[in-house]
Amino acid sequence: MVDIRRELLALLSPARCQFCDAPTGDLTLCAACRAGLPWNQPACPRCALPQTHDQPCARCLANPPPYVRAWAPFRLEAPIREQIHALKYAADFVPARTLGRLLALSLGARGGDAVDVVIPVPLHPGRLRRRGYNQSVELARPLADEAGLRVEAGWARRTRTTQDQIGMDAIARRRNVRGAFSVDASVRGLRVALLDDVMTTGATLGELARSCRRAGAATVEAWALARVA
Numbered sequence: 602m603v604d605i606r607r608e609l610l611a612l613l614s615p616a617r618c619q620f621c622d623a624p625t626g627d628l629t630l631c632a633a634c635r636a637g638l639p640w641n642q643p644a645c646p647r648c649a650l651p652q653t654h655d656q657p658c659a660r661c662l663a664n665p666p667p668y669v670r671a672w673a674p675f676r677l678e679a680p681i682r683e684q685i686h687a688l689k690y691a692a693d694f695v696p697a698r699t700l701g702r703l704l705a706l707s708l709g710a711r712g713g714d715a716v717d718v719v720i721p722v723p724l725h726p727g728r729l730r731r732r733g734y735n736q737s738v739e740l741a742r743p744l745a746d747e748a749g750l751r752v753e754a755g756w757a758r759r760t761r762t763t764q765d766q767i768g769m770d771a772i773a774r775r776r777n778v779r780g781a782f783s784v785d786a787s788v789r790g791l792r793v794a795l796l797d798d799v800m801t802t803g804a805t806l807g808e809l810a811r812s813c814r815r816a817g818a819a820t821v822e823a824w825a826l827a828r829v830a
């Protein structure tokens with residue numbers, strides 16, 4: 602069936618690459634920009650850490666994370682880093698569409714089982730009010746549209762404010778987010794994928810994964826657009 606909305610977008614949008622403005626037949630990225638993206642491969646299947654092989658890393662073997670699999674198709678490097686920055690701090694939603702579609706395109710290569718629902722990592726209501734939007738929800742929407750996935754942004758809530766984690770080490774981050782989430786009982790029996798924009802140590806995704814497991818989720822995966830090396 603013809604996707605009317607996409608056909609209309611194709612008619613209205615100038616055929617230019619979103620990253621370098623080169624003319625392109627593709628709506629999002631030219632071939633050169635796509636090839637130059639910092640693909641995160643190979644990576645640890647448990648924590649998405651960039652490495653030289655695709656077996657679990659030493660840290661995950663010694664201390665498995667609370668999610669069954671982690672998937673972050675990109676390393677947090679240019680130009681992905683700049684696109685995330687524009688989305689997060691400049692309220693620029695054009696990158697969200699491109700990045701969400703890139704996520705959908707690379708989803709097939711992630712391996713693992715299908716998931717039943719995608720839950721974006723929630724912001725605290727206070728931060729959400731100040732920013733006006735949640736960047737993870739903005740990424741989840743185009744991903745879901747493109748890949749035919751169910752998104753439930755209301756199933757997870759932050760129950761308390763947490764400190765900004767920039768500069769914190771892994772232990773401090775884990776302490777910072779402990780008990781910060783509550784998850785709706787609707788996850789019971791479902792295969793859940795959590796989605797964040799950036800995965801650093803996995804502390805936030807790990808804590809939310811624990812809350813999902815406590816609420817009865819069958820399995821929990823941690824997804825992020827980009828992984829910090």
Ligand SMILES: [Zn+2]
Nearest residue numbers: 618621631634
């Ligand atoms: Zn380009």
Ligand SMILES: [Zn+2]
Nearest residue numbers: 645648658661
């Ligand atoms: Zn690992």
